[in-house]
Amino acid sequence: MSVMKRLSMIFRAKADKALDKMEDPRETLDYSYQRQLELLQKVRRGVADVATSRKRVELQIQQLEQQSTKLEGQGRQALGAGREDLAREALTRRSGLQNQIADLRTQYESLQGEEEKLTLASQRLQAKVDSFRTKKETIKATYTAAEAQTRINEAFSGISEEMGDVGMAIQRAEDKTATMQARAGAIDDLLASGALDDVSGPRDDIQAELDRMGGGADVELELQRLKGEIGGAEAPKQIGGQPSAGQADTPPAAPQQQPSAQPQQGEELR
Amino acid sequence: MIARIMGEGQFEIDAGALDDLNSLDASLESAIGTGEEDAFRTALHALLDRVREVGSPLSADSLEPSDLILPPTDASMDEVREMLGDQGLIPG
Numbered sequence: 001m002s003v004m005k006r007l008s009m010i011f012r013a014k015a016d017k018a019l020d021k022m023e024d025p026r027e028t029l030d031y032s033y034q035r036q037l038e039l040l041q042k043v044r045r046g047v048a049d050v051a052t053s054r055k056r057v058e059l060q061i062q063q064l065e066q067q068s069t070k071l072e073g074q075g076r077q078a079l080g081a082g083r084e085d086l087a088r089e090a091l092t093r094r095s096g097l098q099n100q101i102a103d104l105r106t107q108y109e110s111l112q113g114e115e116e117k118l119t120l121a122s123q124r125l126q127a128k129v130d131s132f133r134t135k136k137e138t139i140k141a142t143y144t145a146a147e148a149q150t151r152i153n154e155a156f157s158g159i160s161e162e163m164g165d166v167g168m169a170i171q172r173a174e175d176k177t178a179t180m181q182a183r184a185g186a187i188d189d190l191l192a193s194g195a196l197d198d199v200s201g202p203r204d205d206i207q208a209e210l211d212r213m214g215g216g217a218d219v220e221l222e223l224q225r226l227k228g229e230i231g232g233a234e235a236p237k238q239i240g241g242q243p244s245a246g247q248a249d250t251p252p253a254a255p256q257q258q259p260s261a262q263p264q265q266g267e268e269l270r
Numbered sequence: 271m272i273a274r275i276m277g278e279g280q281f282e283i284d285a286g287a288l289d290d291l292n293s294l295d296a297s298l299e300s301a302i303g304t305g306e307e308d309a310f311r312t313a314l315h316a317l318l319d320r321v322r323e324v325g326s327p328l329s330a331d332s333l334e335p336s337d338l339i340l341p342p343t344d345a346s347m348d349e350v351r352e353m354l355g356d357q358g359l360i361p362g
Contacts, residue, residue, distance in 0.1 A: 002295045003302070004317075006354055007339035015335070117277055124279055135333065148279035158333030169277045172342070179349065214308065 015160035019153060028152055029136045030161065036129045039163055043122040047115060048169045053177050053184065054111040061104045068097045072205050081213050090206050100187070107180050114173045121169045125162055132159050218267050271336055273321050277342035281325025282331065291338070294320055305323060310347040312347055 022028035071094040078086035135155045142148045271288070274280045283291070294317040301309040318340060328334070343352045 002292065003298050003350070003354065004291070004295050004338040007276075007341070008274075010335055010353070011339055012335060042308050120279075121277065124330045131333055155333045156333075157335040161335050161339070163322035165274065165276050169342070172277075259321060 011164055012157060012186045014164060015175055016155040018160060019156055026140060026148075026208065028156065029139060032156060033133060033136060034130075036125070036132060036159060036163065039166060040125055040129060043118060043125060043166055043170055046173055047118045047122060050111055050115045050118060050173055050177055053181055054108060054115060056184050056188075057104055057108045057111060057180070060184060060191070061101055061108065062099050064101050064104070064187075068094050068101065071097065071206070074210060077210055078206070081210070083209070083213065086206055086209055093206075104187070107183070110176065111180065114176055118169060118173055121166050125166050128159055128162050271337040272328060273325060273338040273340060274336035275318055275340045275343065276345075277322060278338055279330070280328035281321055282328050283321065283325045283338075287320075287324040290324075291317065291320060302350065305347070307332070307347050310350075314341065314345070314350075315343070 018032075019028065031206045036228070071090045075087040075090035075094065078084075078090060115222050132155055135151070139155070142151065271283050271285060272280055273283050273291075294313065298310070298313040298317055301313040313328075321340060342351060
């Protein structure tokens with residue numbers, strides 16, 4: 001049998017069953033109205049819950065994006081310093097983050113969609129609940145019980161259908177949000193552990209390496225500057241006297257250290 | 271007649287459009303029968319699109335029950351099967 005007709009029958013059967021349970025028609029009206037108000041509250045809570053999850057994901061995207069920008073900067077810095085290996089490492093990590101960001105964006109859109117859907121559902125339900133309340137009062141004023149019963153049945157199956165639909169929508173939104181929250185929790189843990197957002201901390205080995213290299217270069221510059229200041233031939237001998245005493249004679253001391261670092265790098269790249 | 275797309279709202283539909291909707295509905299049903307998710311999705315979206323196309327949204331404060339009820343647009347085949355199952359999605 002047709003899908004759409006079967007679904008409609010299922011909804012209607014449920015409404016009829018609920019109606020049958022009621023002995024006094026007026027009781028039906030008040031009882032149903034109470035349940036409608038409860039459901040309205042539930043949808044609104046649902047909207048708020050989904051919004052909270054969405055904001056959480058949004059924050060995570062921001063944090064991961066910051067980290068990604070940082071890694072790109074580090075990659076550039078490393079490349080500028082001739083450390084292709086470090087640059088590659090930074091970009092590899094960045095690409096991992098980009099994947100996570102893309103995944104979070106999908107989640108974000110999905111949550112946004114759920115939020116919109118639930119918001120609209122709550123507006124529709126609100127309109128029907130208002131309409132039901134008005135009708136309820138009119139029905140209470142009707143003269144014959146038979147007439148009241150017919151009108152109640154009409155109003156009731158209409159609102160009952162909406163309630164069934166909204167109830168399902170909330171359930172679906174909750175299910176979706178629950179899975180996403182589990183994943184969001186995992187990312188929060190990762191962020192909290194400092195694995196992702198700690199720039200200068202001990203875990204950021206790329207930055208540490210860059211700092212070390214930067215520091216090394218500064219030392220060389222300082223060295224040159226000092227040599228220039230002293231100007232004489234005695235001071236350089238003192239400095240160069242430690243590792244490679246013999247050949248050291250003024251400026252060449254600094255360039256000599258650079259080449260010694262280059263072959264090492266070449267090996268790493270291979 | 272009135273059709274509801276779950277999660278979306280109700281539409282007033284001219285009886286003349288019913289034949290067309292019935293044939294789209296039949297495709298949906300057979301897709302569920304074969305168990306192919308892709309075919310199911312295509313058929314569901316074709317049906318929902320047609321309802322939106324031929325129908326005009328019913329005022330939100332209307333309390334009229336629907337003659338036809340359609341699954342939500344993002345429903346999976348399993349969900350629809352469950353809705354149609356004996357226990358139904360709506361207990362009680």
